[in-house]
Amino acid sequence: MRVARNFCLAILRGEYAQAYALLAPEVRTGLTPARFQEVAQPLHEQGKRFGPTIDLYKLGVRIGDTDDSRFFYAFMFRSDTTAKVPKVQMDVTFRDSAATQVLSFTLIPAPQRTSPAVAPRSN
Numbered sequence: 001m002r003v004a005r006n007f008c009l010a011i012l013r014g015e016y017a018q019a020y021a022l023l024a025p026e027v028r029t030g031l032t033p034a035r036f037q038e039v040a041q042p043l044h045e046q047g048k049r050f051g052p053t054i055d056l057y058k059l060g061v062r063i064g065d066t067d068d069s070r071f072f073y074a075f076m077f078r079s080d081t082t083a084k085v086p087k088v089q090m091d092v093t094f095r096d097s098a099a100t101q102v103l104s105f106t107l108i109p110a111p112q113r114t115s116p117a118v119a120p121r122s123n
Contacts, residue, residue, distance in 0.1 A: 017033065076090070
């Protein structure tokens with residue numbers, strides 16, 4: 001959980017290089033630092049709106065359409081804790097529970113920009 005939290009917090013502080021370094025090598029290969037900053041900008045903007053403090057909302061495993069599974073952590077802004085469902089949820093995905101590098105991230109349901117290297121959450 002520490003890597004996922006540090007990843008989100010770095011983006012919220014606008015420390016994109018620090019967050020970029022936490023991405024898995026195969027993600028960095030397909031995603032330039034400039035494009036990463038562009039993709040991460042909506043999370044940074046949400047932090048300006050809701051405040052920089054986040055809490056773990058849920059964690060688990062998602063099974064994709066091809067039966068592949070990914071371990072995820074979902075965070076919400078602390079200022080949003082009184083809501084039944086958070087207005088903004090930050091999902092950070094890893095290859096498995098032992099992974100220490102971010103495979104993907106997304107905002108739900110906040111508007112976002114996606115690239116093939118940073119895939120949106122699959123249902």
